[in-house]
Amino acid sequence: MAVITSYISIATQGQGDIIDITLDAQKIITGNKIQDGLLCLFVPGSTAAITTIEFEPGLQKDINLFLEKIIPRNANYHHHDTWHDDNGSSHLRTSMIGPSITVPIVDGTLTLGTWQQIVVIECDTRKRNRKIVAQIVY
Amino acid sequence: MAVITSYISIATQGQGDIIDITLDAQKIITGNKIQDGLLCLFVPGSTAAITTIEFEPGLQKDINLFLEKIIPRNANYHHHDTWHDDNGSSHLRTSMIGPSITVPIVDGTLTLGTWQQIVVIECDTRKRNRKIVAQIVY
C-alpha cells in the first residue's frame, strides 16, 4: 500500500460560488499512474463544502436558492454574537453538506457518472482561497 | 495492502424508493474474507443518494415526507429550463445527502449498529437501474 497526498488550489468568489474540481482530481490520479484505490477530497476550514452535482448553470442557481431558503444568509445567528461576524449561514450550510467526499478509483478513473461532477461549494460570505487536500490510498 | 472492487446492482422504482444494500455489502466482505479495512460505497450518477437509516416502513415514509417538504418535486427549478427535464428535485436531494458512505470493517463485519442499515435513496423521477461501486482497501 501507499499513500499519496496532493492539493488542489482554487480561488472562490464568495457565497454561492460552485467550482468543479473533477478534472483536477483526475489529473492527480493520472499523473501518479494510480489504477485502483480510494481518493478522499477534504477542504480544510468550516465554511466550504464538497459534494457531487451535475455541473450546469441551472442547478448552480437551484442549489443556492435551496440553501438560501433553508439557511438564509441574513438571518440572525448566535455565531454572529460570538465573533461579530456575518457568516453563520456559511457554517450551517457547510456542516449540513459536509467538507469531504471519498470516491473509488477503478482502472485509473474516478467512478463518477457521466453527468456527475465533484464540486466545492463556497459558503463563506467573502472571497476565499481554498487548498483542497486530495489523498489517495492504494 | 490491497484494493478489491465489486458492484451491487439494484433496480429502483423511482423517486422515494429506498433500498437496503447492507446484506449485499456484507456478502462482498465475507466472500473476499476481508477482516479489517474500509468499505466505500459510491453510486455513480447525480440523482441517487447513499446514507444509513433504520430500515423500517415508517421511517421510509418519514424521510420522503421530509425531502418533499424541503425540496418539493413539483416546484420550478432552473435545471428544468436547461434540459427540459423534470428532476431538479432529484439533483438537489442527492447533493444534500451525498452519493457515498465509507464504513469501517472490523473482524469481518461492518461496524453498523443493530438498527442501522446502509440504503440507497432513489431520487430520480423515473425507475432506474443502479450499479453501486463497493471498494474495499485493507
Added chain:
Amino acid sequence: MAVITSYISIATQGQGDIIDITLDAQKIITGNKIQDGLLCLFVPGSTAAITTIEFEPGLQKDINLFLEKIIPRNANYHHHDTWHDDNGSSHLRTSMIGPSITVPIVDGTLTLGTWQQIVVIECDTRKRNRKIVAQIVY
C-alpha cells in the same frame, strides 16, 4: 499497508448535545505514530451524526435551532407508530447529516482548518453512551 482500529467513547446528554472529538482522534494518530493515511470516524447507531463545525457555543445553538426548524422534535412521524417511540426526528436528522467522516492525515496531523473541529451530534431524545469507531488505513 496496515489497518488500525481504535474507539472513542463518549457520554451524551441527549438531543442537541454536540461533542468535540478532534483531540481524541488526534491522540489515536499520535499514539500509533501514523504519518500519512485516511482516518474514518463512524458512529454505530442510527440516531447520532458526525460532521465538522467551528466548535463554539453560538454555532452549537444555531445548528440545533436549524435542525429543530426543518425536522421538529415534536412533529408526528410514522416511525412513532412503528415502535411507539418518540425519536423520529433523531433518525431523520442523522440520515441527513450522516454517521461518518473521512479525514486525511498528513505528517501526523489531521488536515483540519484552525477553526474546524470534528463533532458528534447526538440526535436521540435521551442520553446515550456512544462508542465511535476510529479506523486508520495507512
